[in-house]
Amino acid sequence: MLWARLRPEFLARYGLVWALGILVLVLSLLSPYFLTPSNLLNILRQVSINAILALGMTVVILKGGIDLSVGSLLALAGAMAAGLAIAGLSPVLAMGLGIGVAIALGVLQGLLVAYAGLPPFIVTLAGLTAFRGLTLVYTDGRPITGLPEPFLFLGNGTVLGMPVPVMAMLLFLLLTHFLLRYTAWGRYLYAIGGNEEAARLSGVPVAPIKVFAYAYSGLAAGLAALVLTGRLNSAQPTAGTGFELDAIAAAVVGGTSLAGGRGTAWGTFLGALIIGVLNNGMNLLNVSAFYQLIAKGVVIVLALLVDRLVRRR
Amino acid sequence: MALLEMRGIRKRFGGVEALKGVDFAVEAGEIHALVGENGAGKSTLMKILSGALAPDGGEVWLSGRRLRLGSVQEARRQGIVMVYQELNLAPNLSVAENLSLGRLPLFVDRKRLYTRARILLEELDLGFTPEVPVGVLEVGQQTLVAVAQALSQEARILVFDEATAALSAREAERLFQLVKELRNRGLGIVWISHRLEEVFHLADRVTVLRDGQRVATLPLSGLKPEALVELMVGKREAGRLDLPSPKAHPPLHLEVRGGGLEPLAFDLRPGEILGLAGVVGSGRSAVVEILFGLEGEGRVNGEPLRSPLEAIRRGVFLVPADRKAQGLILGLSARANISLPVLRELSFGGVVSASREAALARQWFQALGIRPQDPERPAGTFSGGNQQKLVLAKALATRPRLLLLAEPTRGVDVAARQEIYALLATWAREGVAQIVSSGDTEELLLLCHRIFVFRKGRVVAEFHPPYCSEEVVAHVVGTAQA
Numbered sequence: 001m002l003w004a005r006l007r008p009e010f011l012a013r014y015g016l017v018w019a020l021g022i023l024v025l026v027l028s029l030l031s032p033y034f035l036t037p038s039n040l041l042n043i044l045r046q047v048s049i050n051a052i053l054a055l056g057m058t059v060v061i062l063k064g065g066i067d068l069s070v071g072s073l074l075a076l077a078g079a080m081a082a083g084l085a086i087a088g089l090s091p092v093l094a095m096g097l098g099i100g101v102a103i104a105l106g107v108l109q110g111l112l113v114a115y116a117g118l119p120p121f122i123v124t125l126a127g128l129t130a131f132r133g134l135t136l137v138y139t140d141g142r143p144i145t146g147l148p149e150p151f152l153f154l155g156n157g158t159v160l161g162m163p164v165p166v167m168a169m170l171l172f173l174l175l176t177h178f179l180l181r182y183t184a185w186g187r188y189l190y191a192i193g194g195n196e197e198a199a200r201l202s203g204v205p206v207a208p209i210k211v212f213a214y215a216y217s218g219l220a221a222g223l224a225a226l227v228l229t230g231r232l233n234s235a236q237p238t239a240g241t242g243f244e245l246d247a248i249a250a251a252v253v254g255g256t257s258l259a260g261g262r263g264t265a266w267g268t269f270l271g272a273l274i275i276g277v278l279n280n281g282m283n284l285l286n287v288s289a290f291y292q293l294i295a296k297g298v299v300i301v302l303a304l305l306v307d308r309l310v311r312r313r
Numbered sequence: 314m315a316l317l318e319m320r321g322i323r324k325r326f327g328g329v330e331a332l333k334g335v336d337f338a339v340e341a342g343e344i345h346a347l348v349g350e351n352g353a354g355k356s357t358l359m360k361i362l363s364g365a366l367a368p369d370g371g372e373v374w375l376s377g378r379r380l381r382l383g384s385v386q387e388a389r390r391q392g393i394v395m396v397y398q399e400l401n402l403a404p405n406l407s408v409a410e411n412l413s414l415g416r417l418p419l420f421v422d423r424k425r426l427y428t429r430a431r432i433l434l435e436e437l438d439l440g441f442t443p444e445v446p447v448g449v450l451e452v453g454q455q456t457l458v459a460v461a462q463a464l465s466q467e468a469r470i471l472v473f474d475e476a477t478a479a480l481s482a483r484e485a486e487r488l489f490q491l492v493k494e495l496r497n498r499g500l501g502i503v504w505i506s507h508r509l510e511e512v513f514h515l516a517d518r519v520t521v522l523r524d525g526q527r528v529a530t531l532p533l534s535g536l537k538p539e540a541l542v543e544l545m546v547g548k549r550e551a552g553r554l555d556l557p558s559p560k561a562h563p564p565l566h567l568e569v570r571g572g573g574l575e576p577l578a579f580d581l582r583p584g585e586i587l588g589l590a591g592v593v594g595s596g597r598s599a600v601v602e603i604l605f606g607l608e609g610e611g612r613v614n615g616e617p618l619r620s621p622l623e624a625i626r627r628g629v630f631l632v633p634a635d636r637k638a639q640g641l642i643l644g645l646s647a648r649a650n651i652s653l654p655v656l657r658e659l660s661f662g663g664v665v666s667a668s669r670e671a672a673l674a675r676q677w678f679q680a681l682g683i684r685p686q687d688p689e690r691p692a693g694t695f696s697g698g699n700q701q702k703l704v705l706a707k708a709l710a711t712r713p714r715l716l717l718l719a720e721p722t723r724g725v726d727v728a729a730r731q732e733i734y735a736l737l738a739t740w741a742r743e744g745v746a747q748i749v750s751s752g753d754t755e756e757l758l759l760l761c762h763r764i765f766v767f768r769k770g771r772v773v774a775e776f777h778p779p780y781c782s783e784e785v786v787a788h789v790v791g792t793a794q795a
Binding site: 182183184185187188190191194195197198199200201202203204205261262 | 624638659
């Protein structure tokens with residue numbers, strides 16, 4: 001029976017693939033340029049930053065939180081790395097420090113959530129504002145340009161014919177997938193997001209895992225920062241504005257429940273791809289940027305509606 | 314802490330076990346009745362207290378000090394005094410001399426002796442002069458002299474064994490007044506009597522002995538005499554589980570502080586099931602929460618229990634009252650729920666071994682007969698009874714020494730309930746100590762070796778099934794409301 005196969009798990013697992021497939025089919029019929037290798041690679045490159053941020057975001061949302069600070073954190077990490085490199089620090093060390101700062105600030109937010117008991121929304125909203133301010137102070141509001149070679153490689157280089165940003169995204173996807181699917185800490189994230197009280201009564205170290213989630217999101221922001229800085233060949237003080245919302249959108253379209261406890265790395269990746277393909281297709285079809293925003297909003301709501309219908313059974 | 318505590322007293326006469334590990338405690342300022350049929354062990358217990366008999370096992374503590382047993386002198390010195398039917402008086406000595414009997418100095422200062430005696434007799438309003446020889450007094454008056462004697466010798470625990478047997482009604486009434494006066498002065502009084510009306514008239518609490526075991530300790534207020542008789546001689550409750558006797562050693566020593574409770578410390582033997590009864594808010598649920606590190610200050614064998622994680626590490630696990638809100642993560646698979654507390658042990662370098670995890674889930678699905686037999690289904694899709702078994706599986710997978718259960722069969726159908734009881738009995742047999750907090754008295758009587766009844770944060774009564782009828786226990790739980 002066909003209907004019998006349309007069980008929620010089946011749909012949830014493959015529904016996104018179907019949706020992406022249909023989208024690709026329609027767009028390839030509408031535009032001759034869509035289904036070309038260079039365009040497809042271009043899409044992957046375009047989605048890489050959002051996908052990386054969305055994977056970090058997924059980890060936080062899974063445990064029942066949210067991280068609004070990633071866009072600002074990205075700008076700060078990029079500026080720090082670029083600034084330190086310009087100042088004469090070894091580029092690799094500068095990059096490491098940029099990521100380190102992002103992780104450290106993620107930990108700070110995690111501590112405020114896990115140990116001070118503040119709501120994640122408020123803590124990371126404060127982070128969004130404060131980290132942007134820090135970036136502007138650090139850069140004095142001006143872009144940092146003239147970056148050394150390793151930055152450019154991260155943004156525009158290729159390895160075995162694959163763009164480095166795409167490579168970075170895929171590696172981070174595998175890392176996140178491994179974390180969520182195979183490790184005890186991954187399981188704890190699901191447990192805390194699913195029922196924090198029950199998790200605590202089962203001996204799950206709730207607070208440390210929460211801190212870890214924000215640190216992981218910080219890592220994602222730092223990684224995305226290096227890719228973006230390399231791509232632009234400069235660190236912009238306003239970089240990443242609004243990226244947190246795109247990341248949340250990708251996670252939600254990918255089946256991550258904002259209530260926590262449900263979602264996968266692959267789902268989020270597919271969510272980011274769907275949004276990316278949609279953007280790319282609309283660009284190819286010369287849809288006005290204004291309408292593109294509307295389309296994106298509709299897709300997010302549709303994804304949630306479909307998800308709700310499937311779960312309700 | 315109680316003024317007097319006798320713990321695990323054992324005594325054997327030839328082939329007969331007269332006392333099989335009896336606990337008995339008396340508070341300061343309390344009249345505590347000790348009742349039971351002939352041969353229940355009352356007198357033996359009191360002879361051990363007085364030092365006349367040495368026990369085969371057990372301890373006696375007075376005001377936090379452990380007593381040397383088997384010595385009458387030691388017991389006397391510590392202020393434990395018996396007032397027996399046959400009085401311990403010298404008939405041809407005067408009242409004053411009797412009051413100081415056994416403590417007379419080498420050179421008697423008669424003036425001081427008589428002055429002190431007069432003051433005491435007046436204080437107690439006894440109405441006879443210290444110069445009278447005791448032999449000319451009536452039996453009732455002699456009893457009063459014996460009490461005064463105990464008092465002048467700084468008694469802290471006074472034991473009356475059938476003290477009114479030879480007294481007239483008026484003399485008995487006079488003795489009651491005196492005993493109540495002594496209670497108000499903070500003495501601990503043990504009152505042994507076959508006359509139940511006397512017990513109800515006089516005592517604050519009662520301990521019932523039967524065949525060398527304690528059946529119950531409970532407050533007398535509001536209790537019906539028939540209920541007390543039932544505890545002494547009534548039939549064994551039907552339908553009780555076939556529980557194994559707890560293993561003798563080594564017990565878990567549990568301490569419970571905070572959470573609005575009077576500090577509580579008790580021993581629990583491996584395989585022993587302790588029930589906590591009481592109305593909502595009586596403090597019984599706080600006990601399990603404290604022992605699981607959720608609030609207050611709990612300790613097991615002296616080790617602190619400051620968080621669930623620490624409690625689990627020390628072999629304690631809680632099956633919470635609300636399985637949906639606290640027990641299970643409904644969206645996760647049954648397998649992931651069962652393995653959650655032991656995930657660390659199933660992991661190598663942080664990576665969970667899928668095969669070991671699946672094997673663990675299969676093992677517990679089989680052991681507890683969980684249906685449907687599909688550990689990959691989300692926990693939320695199982696029926697109530699099977700969800701409760703999932704929580705039990707999760708608890709038992711941690712291989713606890715002490716299992717805490719809050720309302721273990723709430724919202725569970727009759728068949729599943731019986732299965733759960735049988736499982737708990739099985740685990741008791743395996744040596745898992747258990748504490749069951751439940752609002753269902755019938756359940757506790759069915760399941761427990763011992764029952765504590767809570768009222769306003771303290772234990773007011775203790776029962777030892779099977780010889781307790783549900784009515785009696787329910788009554789005590791019920792009066793806890795008032």
